[in-house]
Amino acid sequence: MMNKIAKTTYLTTAALLLLPSLASAQDLNGANTGWVLTSTALVLFMTLPGLSLFYGGLVRTKNVLSVLMQCFAIAVTVSILWLIVGYSIAFGPSESAYWGGLSKVMFNGVGIDSLYGDIPETTFAAFQMTFAIITPALVVGAFVERIKFSSMLIFSLLWTLVVYFPIANWVWGGGWLGQMGLIDFAGGTVVHITAGVAALVTALVIGQRKDFLSSVTLPHNLTMSFTGAAMLWVGWFGFNAGSALAADGAAGMALFATHISAATGALSWIVIEWKKYGKPSGLGAITGMVAGLATITPASGSVGPAGALIVGLVGGVICYFATIYLKQIIKIDDSLDVFPVHGVGGIVGTFLAGILVSGNLGIFSGNGLAPDMTIGSQLMVQITGILATGIYTAIATFIILKIVGALTSGIRVTDEQEQQGLDITDHDEKGYSM
Amino acid sequence: MTLTEVKGFDRQKRHTELYRGAEYVIDFLPKSKLEVAVADKLCDHVIEAICKAAGTGQIGDGKIFVTDLEQSIRIRTGKSGNDAL
Numbered sequence: 001m002m003n004k005i006a007k008t009t010y011l012t013t014a015a016l017l018l019l020p021s022l023a024s025a026q027d028l029n030g031a032n033t034g035w036v037l038t039s040t041a042l043v044l045f046m047t048l049p050g051l052s053l054f055y056g057g058l059v060r061t062k063n064v065l066s067v068l069m070q071c072f073a074i075a076v077t078v079s080i081l082w083l084i085v086g087y088s089i090a091f092g093p094s095e096s097a098y099w100g101g102l103s104k105v106m107f108n109g110v111g112i113d114s115l116y117g118d119i120p121e122t123t124f125a126a127f128q129m130t131f132a133i134i135t136p137a138l139v140v141g142a143f144v145e146r147i148k149f150s151s152m153l154i155f156s157l158l159w160t161l162v163v164y165f166p167i168a169n170w171v172w173g174g175g176w177l178g179q180m181g182l183i184d185f186a187g188g189t190v191v192h193i194t195a196g197v198a199a200l201v202t203a204l205v206i207g208q209r210k211d212f213l214s215s216v217t218l219p220h221n222l223t224m225s226f227t228g229a230a231m232l233w234v235g236w237f238g239f240n241a242g243s244a245l246a247a248d249g250a251a252g253m254a255l256f257a258t259h260i261s262a263a264t265g266a267l268s269w270i271v272i273e274w275k276k277y278g279k280p281s282g283l284g285a286i287t288g289m290v291a292g293l294a295t296i297t298p299a300s301g302s303v304g305p306a307g308a309l310i311v312g313l314v315g316g317v318i319c320y321f322a323t324i325y326l327k328q329i330i331k332i333d334d335s336l337d338v339f340p341v342h343g344v345g346g347i348v349g350t351f352l353a354g355i356l357v358s359g360n361l362g363i364f365s366g367n368g369l370a371p372d373m374t375i376g377s378q379l380m381v382q383i384t385g386i387l388a389t390g391i392y393t394a395i396a397t398f399i400i401l402k403i404v405g406a407l408t409s410g411i412r413v414t415d416e417q418e419q420q421g422l423d424i425t426d427h428d429e430k431g432y433s434m
Numbered sequence: 435m436t437l438t439e440v441k442g443f444d445r446q447k448r449h450t451e452l453y454r455g456a457e458y459v460i461d462f463l464p465k466s467k468l469e470v471a472v473a474d475k476l477c478d479h480v481i482e483a484i485c486k487a488a489g490t491g492q493i494g495d496g497k498i499f500v501t502d503l504e505q506s507i508r509i510r511t512g513k514s515g516n517d518a519l
Contacts, residue, residue, distance in 0.1 A: 214458075215451065215458040215459060215460050215461070218451060218453055218458060219453070269455075272455070273452060273455060276455070277452055277457065279452065281452035281453075281454075283452070283453065283454060284452065284454060284455065287454055320455055323454050323455055324454075324455045324456060327454075327456065328455075328456050337454060
């Protein structure tokens with residue numbers, strides 16, 4: 001999430017990020033503001049309804065409403081948490097390299113005239129809020145069809161507070177990973193690795209669904225999933241190109257790179273399934289698309305169009321085999337494959353960004369490394385970012401799950417409730433009256 | 435005549451469905467269940483009509499079961515027996 005100044009001189013950027021007040025000296029830019037406002041709407045649209053429909057269609061009829069409700073409730077509560085303390089922790093002016101402090105609690109001092117770079121601070125904060133919403137919503141895919149609603153809600157809030165907000169600070173808020181020069185344009189580490197690793201840990205803690213790997217768990221409405229996936233693709237333009245925080249060439253290139261990677265990721269799954277089973281599945285195609293999008297996310301600000309093709313291809317193929325390995329071979333019920341698609345995609349993309357950023361790769365060149373970096377040194381930074389965010393997320397997620405388990409007498413519904421479906425047992429209603 | 439969409443299987447081969455790079459075996463296939471209540475004299479005609487419409491000579495064409503109806507009443511008129519059919 002670097003602004004356009006960041007791309008010209010990294011040293012200046014570090015200083016600006018550390019002292020946001022300096023950036024306020026600029027004048028407001030209407031075009032940039034307009035694009036970030038639009039992107040804010042696009043990214044919220046990714047969760048509501050994009051991701052909700054994508055996930056909702058993948059579960060069984062008896063659980064569809066519970067999934068929609070989980071995503072919606074996360075949007076509602078994380079928004080308020082963002083106002084209260086999230087923005088301050090992630091983007092506050094603290095000089096600590098690990099969090100932003102509490103000086104912007106309740107948006108203290110953020111007024112109509114406050115600027116972040118050359119856009120209104122409220123606009124920047126709202127844009128960032130939509131990222132804070134979708135990240136815990138992504139984790140929902142790991143525990144669908146068997147988690148208590150109360151446990152889900154407390155877990156999501158604690159997790160966003162303890163994992164998402166600080167890591168957003170580390171990478172984008174002037175924290176230590178950003179200072180090291182980590183390339184994560186739109187959330188390979190902050191969003192996808194955190195969500196993916198949290199999903200993996202949660203799936204292990206909550207355990208398999210009773211009917212895991214049986215045909216009865218197959219998606220109940222792929223039309224819904226297709227609709228949601230298509231919304232994700234479009235919304236991702238705001239997610240990645242919006243992260244330029246400007247209506248400029250960087251945004252244009254990020255949007256195009258994002259699009260190419262989505263297409264390549266989808267094509268890779270179509271080809272593999274077609275070759276392996278004789279038929280390409282629709283769900284495979286849209287899953288490959290999400291893999292391509294997750295993989296390009298960290299790299300979208302630094303690669304060129306041909307580099308994006310590589311990112312989509314490598315991300316698509318690796319995520320495909322990760323999905324099969326995790327579910328079919330080692331039999332972890334990360335129900336909607338959050339880790340193999342988002343976590344692995346985030347890791348692959350964050351790694352590849354360190355290579356494809358280079359300006360010396362011919363047609364596959366990116367925007368060029370920072371002056372004091374080589375591909376080797378950049379890759380070390382990328383690996384540090386991947387490990388730091390992954391390990392911190394894993395440990396914190398595990399502890400939070402144990403706390404939530406103690407608070408809600410276990411995070412899992414009873415076998416009988418699971419059999420009956422969460423729509424009735426958690427919400428006293430049904431998704432469909434037919 | 436009542437037509438119901440149901441799921442079932444008999445000797446027909448099961449099929450597989452793809453889910454993210456893995457095949458799942460589907461035991462229960464979508465079927466149609468047709469219920470027809472007629473007077474005795476029409477019974478053979480109905481069987482013939484169903485066999486003609488549904489028959490392909492392949493496994494999965496389905497089965498016909500014939501059973502006696504103890505009683506039949508048309509609610510609107512209150513009439514019973516063949517008058518109700």
